[in-house]
Amino acid sequence: MTVLSGWGGYPRIDTEVLRVRDEADVARALDGGPLIPRGNGRSYGDSAIGAGRTLDMRGMDRMLGFADGVLTAEAGVLLSDVIEAFLPRGWFPAVTPGTRFVTLGGAIAADVHGKNHHLDGSFCDFVDWVDMIGPGGAVRRVARDDPGFDWIRGAMGLTGIVLRAGLRLRPVESGWIRQEVRVADTLDEAVEAFESRLDAPYAVAWIDGLARGAALGRSVIAFGRHAARDDLPPEARTDPFAVPRRREVPVPFHLPDFALNRFTVRAFNAANLAAGRRAEAKGPHLVDWARYFYPLDALKHWPRLYGRRGFMQFQCVLPLETSRAGLAALLDRIAAAGLASPLAVLKRMGPQAGRFSFPMEGYTLALDFPVSDRSLALMTALDDITDGHGGRFYLAKDSRLPARRLAATDPRVEAFRAERARSGADRVFASAQSERLKL
Amino acid sequence: MSGAVLVLGATSDMAREIARAFAAKGHPIRLAARVPERLADDKADLETRFGVPVTLHAFDALDTAAHAGFVAGLPELPEIAVCAVGLMGDQAETAADPEAAARVMRTNFEGPASILERLADAMEARGSGTIVGISSVAGLRGRASNYVYGAAKAGFTAYLSGLRNRLAKRGVHVVTVLPGFVRTRMTEGLDLPDRLTAEPSEVGAAVLRGVEKGRNIIYVRPVWQVVMTIIRALPEPIFKKTSL
Numbered sequence A: 001m002t003v004l005s006g007w008g009g010y011p012r013i014d015t016e017v018l019r020v021r022d023e024a025d026v027a028r029a030l031d032g033g034p035l036i037p038r039g040n041g042r043s044y045g046d047s048a049i050g051a052g053r054t055l056d057m058r059g060m061d062r063m064l065g066f067a068d069g070v071l072t073a074e075a076g077v078l079l080s081d082v083i084e085a086f087l088p089r090g091w092f093p094a095v096t097p098g099t100r101f102v103t104l105g106g107a108i109a110a111d112v113h114g115k116n117h118h119l120d121g122s123f124c125d126f127v128d129w130v131d132m133i134g135p136g137g138a139v140r141r142v143a144r145d146d147p148g149f150d151w152i153r154g155a156m157g158l159t160g161i162v163l164r165a166g167l168r169l170r171p172v173e174s175g176w177i178r179q180e181v182r183v184a185d186t187l188d189e190a191v192e193a194f195e196s197r198l199d200a201p202y203a204v205a206w207i208d209g210l211a212r213g214a215a216l217g218r219s220v221i222a223f224g225r226h227a228a229r230d231d232l233p234p235e236a237r238t239d240p241f242a243v244p245r246r247r248e249v250p251v252p253f254h255l256p257d258f259a260l261n262r263f264t265v266r267a268f269n270a271a272n273l274a275a276g277r278r279a280e281a282k283g284p285h286l287v288d289w290a291r292y293f294y295p296l297d298a299l300k301h302w303p304r305l306y307g308r309r310g311f312m313q314f315q316c317v318l319p320l321e322t323s324r325a326g327l328a329a330l331l332d333r334i335a336a337a338g339l340a341s342p343l344a345v346l347k348r349m350g351p352q353a354g355r356f357s358f359p360m361e362g363y364t365l366a367l368d369f370p371v372s373d374r375s376l377a378l379m380t381a382l383d384d385i386t387d388g389h390g391g392r393f394y395l396a397k398d399s400r401l402p403a404r405r406l407a408a409t410d411p412r413v414e415a416f417r418a419e420r421a422r423s424g425a426d427r428v429f430a431s432a433q434s435e436r437l438k439l
Numbered sequence B: 001m002s003g004a005v006l007v008l009g010a011t012s013d014m015a016r017e018i019a020r021a022f023a024a025k026g027h028p029i030r031l032a033a034r035v036p037e038r039l040a041d042d043k044a045d046l047e048t049r050f051g052v053p054v055t056l057h058a059f060d061a062l063d064t065a066a067h068a069g070f071v072a073g074l075p076e077l078p079e080i081a082v083c084a085v086g087l088m089g090d091q092a093e094t095a096a097d098p099e100a101a102a103r104v105m106r107t108n109f110e111g112p113a114s115i116l117e118r119l120a121d122a123m124e125a126r127g128s129g130t131i132v133g134i135s136s137v138a139g140l141r142g143r144a145s146n147y148v149y150g151a152a153k154a155g156f157t158a159y160l161s162g163l164r165n166r167l168a169k170r171g172v173h174v175v176t177v178l179p180g181f182v183r184t185r186m187t188e189g190l191d192l193p194d195r196l197t198a199e200p201s202e203v204g205a206a207v208l209r210g211v212e213k214g215r216n217i218i219y220v221r222p223v224w225q226v227v228m229t230i231i232r233a234l235p236e237p238i239f240k241k242t243s244l
């Protein structure tokens, strides 16, 4: 038995871990009681912890071929490896989450979104096909336009295990992003900024979660697009994919629980805002891909900032019509609680896809909270607000949502359960999360 | 263009990462295993990631009569040869069954020594090359829990040391790798201490570095050098009562 947790370090649960190295290993593991596949464990809560057994997919990390912009690879390949191998050849993942240390399988199972959901959709919109092993052990190639695909994207590993996938990459001319920064002094300004720039390929806002009253929703919004070769200064054009390598800075140990508090976070937020204003004044400028997409990846073991008890993330999406009111209510409640959350992120999402995938047209808000009774109480209050505004929750970030709440906010749950029962997946695939949420 | 790297026992987790480390530096890779068909996806992986040519070769460490022919059948005499072949065996089974004990001894010592001897002769004749043998700290002092394996690795370590001595003035270098615990198929299910246990990718990086720097003996995690210095220094009257 091994004690496993997600990226947030909470909850910690006993499970038997089994590393698989090829298709035959996976097939063998299927009979032997309930299990769940695990990618790189970057989901925050208990999605990738088996109720019983956990299949470690990192042993299947072979790239199998590349042709016409489509990479064929096993599910345990990391997005960071894809970038390392293909950026020098002029290709980049078409959709990427805020960390590159996720597996293709994990990205498909959560149907992850990036800063371009409003334009491009989510990860699975660039997955041409998957080889999927179902509860009975049969392996099937499912193409994106096959109705079966809709039961795989966003299914959190609960309908079957992705073995291999065909991933369409995006051609890019450089490793640089041409970024423009806007500081919004109010929530209305922030929403206005997103809505007026829906053609910007990438857009993301960092929100000052402690700002209240007139300053509620104060944020720094970063718009970006891949820089063309001609956007680069002449000296960078000879090797447009080379960017300065930054050293990873490790957080050496768990900080004490009080390290992140209202005062340190207020100082951090003030510094972030000031940096935002300086960047805004610069006008359009170039940022390297790692700094733009993955600022947190440079800080190794950063969850240790939250201390030993770990942290939780709250992430919901609100429909477009209720977004403004819902965001105001959420932010007001968060600011009133004064709980430290230095990383509060707002993104604009496009239309929904699939049968169980998280995104819907509107706004998604994500914030981290240290594990504590106060945080849990606050998150329940945020659940109420989300529920009241027709929003729903992101399972890849969840570690504590009650089953009742999920069912109440997501009418798709019933059909998802029925599909699991129909295929027999409910008897083979189970995670700590699926048990908690009664999926 | 750098020279070819031959990896013996290429289905091992460690070997896979060693092959990647060298492929990333542009070396063509020759993968050798008992059932080379199993390596088709690994070949594709190295080619797709690193764009180097990869070939597959059938190789059985226990079929020593075929070793000379194996070397002759390679596309070229490799610049670097890495032997990751090994077998832990089950101590209770090896104690009870002489066949099983012989298999452990032959797989960890006789087979690897036989193939490396053939490669060493050819490299010596050419006047250049590097040989890497994956041995084990288990060979530094016999312990009750795996002394047949340990004894075989001790033999292999002594063999590598002698080979290094013989070839030192002949342009051929020999690297002995003592990996310590590594999270691989061999150690699956064992409860290994995190600080002492390396990932296969750490072994890959360490072997590449060791070859590039011409090191003689490498421990993957430096802490193992300390641990083994202590274990080796324990006087026998005390050591024999321990259960390490």
Ligand SMILES: Cc1cc2nc3c(=O)[nH]c(=O)nc-3n(C[C@H](O)[C@H](O)[C@H](O)COP(=O)(O)OP(=O)(O)OC[C@H]3O[C@@H](n4cnc5c(N)ncnc54)[C@H](O)[C@@H]3O)c2cc1C
Binding pocket: A007, A036, A037, A038, A039, A040, A041, A042, A043, A044, A047, A048, A057, A075, A076, A096, A097, A098, A099, A101, A102, A103, A104, A105, A106, A107, A109, A110, A111, A112, A113, A114, A155, A156, A157, A158, A160, A161, A162, A163, A296, A396, A397, A431
């Ligand atoms: C710093 C940080 C930033 C992030 N930013 C974003 C973001 O911007 N957008 C976003 O959408 N997400 C984001 N995430 C969440 C992350 O992208 C998802 O949780 C992703 O699923 C993690 O991938 P993984 O390989 O680590 O999977 P795991 O966490 O190991 O598993 C996640 C789920 O995938 C399932 N799974 C894994 N492999 C397979 C497989 N082969 N077949 C079937 N199911 C499988 C598991 O069962 C589990 O349900 C972020 C996470 C972190 C830590």
Ligand SMILES: NC(=O)c1ccc[n+]([C@@H]2O[C@H](COP(=O)([O-])OP(=O)(O)OC[C@H]3O[C@@H](n4cnc5c(N)ncnc54)[C@H](OP(=O)(O)O)[C@@H]3O)[C@@H](O)[C@H]2O)c1
Binding pocket: B008, B009, B010, B011, B012, B013, B014, B015, B033, B034, B035, B059, B060, B061, B062, B083, B084, B085, B086, B087, B088, B107, B111, B134, B135, B136, B137, B178, B179, B180, B181, B182, B183, B184, B185, B186, B187
């Ligand atoms: N894991 C550890 O903690 C650890 C520690 C110290 C040293 N080592 C040594 O590191 C090396 C690699 O081991 P590993 O941990 O990666 O475990 P592994 O996966 O069990 O590797 C052993 C390899 O040896 C091959 N092999 C066995 N008998 C063979 C034969 N007769 N002919 C050809 N190949 C044969 C196996 O090939 P098949 O797939 O054909 O069986 C496999 O590739 C071994 O020498 C091991 O002793 C391991």
